[in-house]
Amino acid sequence: MAEIWIVNFSINSQQFTDEELLKKLPESTVDRALRYLKRESFLSFVIGRLLLKKAILESEYSSFLIENITYSDNGKPSFTNVNFSISHSNGYVVLIFGTVFQVGIDIEKRKNIDLKLFKYLFRDSEWKIIMQNKSPLDRFYWYWVRKEALLKTVDCSLKELEGLEIFEDYGIYKDQRYYFKPFEFNPEFNGVIAMEEEMDVNVKFIELETLLK
Template sequence: MKRSQQFIIGRKLLYEGIRQIKEVNNSYYIRENIKVTSYNKPYFKNKEVGFNISHSNDIVVCLMSDTLYNIGIDIEFIKNINYEDFEKHMLDEEYKEIKNSSNSNIAFYEYWTKKESVVKASGEGIYIPFNSFRISNNCTSVNNKDFLIRKIELSENYICHLAYKIKKSIDLSKEEKIIIRKVDF
C-alpha cells in the first residue's frame, strides 16, 4: 500500500473515531480543527481528543482518547532486519538484550515500537533520541513526563504498542477510555 493511501485511510479512521467519541458527523469540522505542533505532531486545536496514527505494510491504526491527550501508537510489520544497523540508537543494555534474545528480530521490533510510541506520545517525535531513555516494566520517563506502554495484539505478523502520559491525578482503579481502529488489507 502506498503512503498516500495509508494517509487517507488514517484520516478516514480518525473521522470515524471522532464521530463516535464526540458525535460530530462533519469531516470539514474535523479538518478545520486539526493543527500541528512545532514538532509537526497533529492535534485538535480544542485539545478535547488525543489521537495518533501509524501504519506499516498493509495495516493502518488510529488511536484516540477523550480522556488521555498525550498518546502515541506504533505498528511495524515483522520482517528480517539487521538490528545491528540501529545499535547507535540504543542504550548498551538494550542492544545486549536484543542480541542475546532467542529471537533478535522480534526483540528488536518490540524495542522499536515501544520507543516509537513513547516519542510520539511525548509530542516531540524524532527530536527525542531513542538512546536518551530506558523502558522498564512498560514504564518510562522522558523530559520529566512519565509514560505507560501497552502492547496491542492486532496480527501475528505485526508488533504494535501504544503509550500514554500518566496524569498526575490518575485513578488506577478505572480504565482510561481508549479507542483503536485498524484497517487491514
C-alpha cells in the same frame, strides 16, 4: 476503555479509485494527500484521515473538523484539548482517538533486517539486551514500537531517542512516566500504545468500504 480502530487496506483498496477515496475529505487534506508519491504512503495517509473522520463523527467530539487539526513543530497532529494518534505499516492503519491526555500508537511488521544498522538508536544497555536475547529481531521490534509510540506521545524527534528510557510496562521521558499497553491484531506485527494515564483498550476492525459511506 478506549478503542483502537484498525483498517487492513491491503485486502481491497484496489476496488476504489483515488477519486472515490479523496471525495470524502476536505480540500486541504486532499492537497496534503497528493504530496505523497508512493501509492502505499498515499493510501496510508488518506485512510488514516478517513478513519479519523469516522471516529470523530461517532464520538462526543462530532463538532470537530479534520481541517481543525494543528501540528506541532515536530509534526505531531492534534485537536485543541483532545488527542489522537495514527500509525501504519504494510497495509494496516491504526488509530486511537479521544483522549484528553497525551497518547501515541505504533505498529510495525517484523521483517528480517540488518540490526547493526539501527544500533545507534539504542542505549548500550538496550542493545546488550537485544543481542543477548534468544531472538534478537523479536526483541528489537519489542523495543522499537515502544520507542516510536513514546516518541509520538511526548512529541520529540528521533534525535531525542537517547532521552527515552524503556522498561517492561512503562517508559520515562524527562522524569515523567508513561504507560505501555500492547495490543494484538496480526501475529506478524507488533503494536503498542504509550499514554500519560493507564487505560484499558479494545481492538475494533473497520472495513475500508464503511469509511466511504
